[in-house]
């Protein structure tokens with residue numbers, strides 16, 4: 001499975017990367033903001049799963065998701081939010097995210113979230 005991790009924090013991306021890489025057979029790509037994320041999709045996409053941070057410079061996660069969904073209804077998108085952004089999660093669902101995870105989270109929470117989201121989308125769980 002191909003993953004795209006979009007977050008302006010390198011530390012955060014490294015944490016995600018470590019977690020996601022523990023799923024067998026994954027290929028992981030990264031981007032530091034929404035614009036880079038869209039560029040990665042053009043160059044290396046499509047991705048099976050995208051983890052997208054909400055708050056980023058240049059282009060935020062919500063804008064990126066809206067743009068992605070103009071053409072791609074299929075990729076699984078999980079939005080990463082802070083407690084403060086949580087009240088806006090309905091907006092993100094409307095924009096087309098499949099699920100969300102609230103920071104800070106444990107590796108187990110993220111893995112469970114990915115697994116649940118894939119199952120719900122009928123993709124089947126990662127090997």
Ligand SMILES: [Mg+2]
Pocket residue numbers: 007008009053054055056
């Ligand atoms: Mg951020």
